[in-house]
Structure formats: C-alpha cells, structure tokens
Amino acid sequence: MFLSGVSWARACQFVRSSPQAFSPPQPSAPIATLATSPPLVHISYDVDATVIVREGAQTTMGKPRVYVTRMLPSQGLDLIHAFCDATVWEGELPPPHEVILRQTREADGLVSLLTDRVDGALMDACPRLRVVSNYAVGFDNIVIPDATARGIPVGHTPGVLTETTADFAFALLMAAARRIVEGADYVRAGQWKTWGPMLLMGSDIHHSTLGLVGLGRIGAEMAKRAQGFAMRVLYTDVVRREDLEASLGIEYAPLEDILARADFVSIHTPLTAETHHLMNRERFAQMKRGALIINTARGPIIDPDALLEALRSGHLGGAALDVTEPEPLPADHPLLTQPNCLVVPHIASASATTRGQMAEICARNLIAGLKGEALPAGLNPEALGTGRSALPRAW
C-alpha cells in the first residue's frame, strides 16, 4: 500500500546513491542501504514511511514506468516526473547498453539520447515499451523501421534548435575563416610580440561563396545568416526547394558544382546510409583549394582520414567540426594536431533556452505516446494504434 494523501513529490524522490544526499519525509524506519549500481535509485515510501529502495522503475500509484538515460533540463524532467514513475540515469557518461536494457526491461517508455542505440533487439528485450522519445532532432541512433514494425511511436525535437544550431554553424565558419581560436591560443601562449602584417591571415567571409549540403530547417537558417554577409549561397539537397530559392536568394547546384565553387562548405543533412562518408577523398579533392568545411550535422558524414589528408596536404584551408567520427574525438587524434582544424564537443544546440525547450518537447512526446495520443513531434505516426501502442496499458 502506498501513500495517497501526501504529494507525489514528497512521497517519491530521486536521490543520489549516497544515504547522506537526501532526507525522507518523516521517516519512521531506518533508511535501508542505498548502494546500488546505477547512480540514481528510486525511492518510495509506504504508509509507515518505510523506505523502499528499488533499482529500476516500479509501478506505483498507477503511473507508467519510464527510463530516462540522462539528466535533462527541468522543463522536461518535471513534466516526466509528474506523469510517470521515472528512473533517471544521472551519470555524465551515457549508461552502458546493458544498463539501458536492464532498466527498460519493464518500462513503458524510454527517453533516449543520440548516444543510446535503440534497435529491434532492445525493443524485443523490453516487451512493454510503447514509446521512445529522443532528446535530439537527429535520430540516427534509433532504428525507426524496427519501432514502426512493433507499433512503437518515436519522437524527436525539431524546430526549437534550428536557429541555435545555425547560429553555431555560422560562428564556427567565422571562427575558422578568421582563425579566432588560433589567435586566442597564440596570445595565451605568450607569442604575441607585435602587430604583424601577415600574422594569422584568414579568409574573408563577406562576398564569399557558401555551399550548403542539405537545405532543411538548419540549412535554410544558415542561408539567412549568410545573406547578412553578402555571401553567394549555393545549395544541394535531395529535394529541390524552388520555393526558397527566391526568398533566400540561393541557387541550387549539384554537389560536385558546390564543392568546386564554394569557399565554405557547410553540412546540414541527416546521417543516413547515403550520407555516411559523403565527404570522402574524392569529394575533398573536388573542393576548391583553400576552402573550409564546417560540420554541425553528424560526424560520420565526413571520413576523418580523408579530411586529415586534405588538411595535411594543404588542399583544404581548414575545418570546423562540432561533430566527429568517433565521438568523442580522443585527445591524441591526429586531427587535433592540425592547427587549422577546430573541434568542439557537439554543442551546437547547447543554449540554455534551446536545451530547455528540447526537454519539454521530449517530455510531451513521451507522455503523448504513453497516453496513446499522436506525438507532437513524431517520426513514425503510422505506428500509433498498432502493435505495442494498441496494447492495454499496464498502469
């Protein structure tokens, strides 16, 4: 029997595994050992306020069980806690796959990150799973056809990160073109002796040519930013966007043309079988000598060995990467020895506002899926009402 007259927030808390880290609401019984393998344990109180510690999510008070693979901003986590009996992985590093499997085995919903692979094998090992909500717009970590085949709706977080990511892509372009990070490192290293006529010369951004590979939400926002710098913008996409060509002042061209003409090439496609290593040796060789490449999409769209070769040979002028293959890029990776290769740790969408909005959409997708409703940002609406999502609810 569980408390019903006290608030859920008081009756059920998420605390660190340290017994010192929480104080239960008027516990009358000694607190049991809290040492468990995941960083977070789920604690409930029965009527005698006896602490019950469980490793995984448990059904309590008629709430669906969910597993959340990382701490999210409160805009999302608060919604999740209000509707669900949630277990949250609090580690900085992603939970190992076995932990996700174990924690999701009896869960009705899963909140995943781009570091968590969610495939048919995981879905089969978690027979109650009826919704997956990804905390990202990209969803290459989830095998969508596997989810659809099982009637599991999948959600993602498009839109709210579009401008934030485009801002960052443009910031990378500017930083690489004007060698801002190299300049800052030079000063910090005490190398700044005088104004130098040829010191750290870069490339002009204004009136240069930008080639966009992928003209979806983020690619189009990148084009808008380029307008302010009087850049000529070329784009390629599997879908020609004549509707945007006039309004954004952009020109469609095949990829080879873009590579041959652009001073800056910026990648904005999803990672798919077609875009994996899209930028390979042959494609780098087609790029204009001295051009720069910017990647804020997904690391494996660029073959890192081919990029290294193109930078080492001097054919490419530079690279600015928010995403890499592998991720994270090891500190001794040869790309990091190239002064004209700027690498940052996958933070293009990392503004406080955007990450909060992403968390809220992510929570709303999860809750809608649990309720059997259409996800606000669903990737496979055809899954709804079939398979798992049509089964009677267990809470």
Ligand SMILES: NC(=O)c1ccc[n+]([C@@H]2O[C@H](COP(=O)([O-])OP(=O)(O)OC[C@H]3O[C@@H](n4cnc5c(N)ncnc54)[C@H](O)[C@@H]3O)[C@@H](O)[C@H]2O)c1
């Ligand atoms: N670095 C980050 O933090 C971050 C943040 C947001 C998004 N992303 C990545 O950026 C990608 C794009 O996001 P979006 O919201 O603009 O997506 P989107 O779906 O709106 O746009 C992607 C575009 O790429 C096009 N495309 C697909 N395959 C292509 C191909 N083979 N060649 C050319 N064009 C192709 C599509 O037609 C579409 O227009 C996401 O898939 C995600 O992986 C990264």
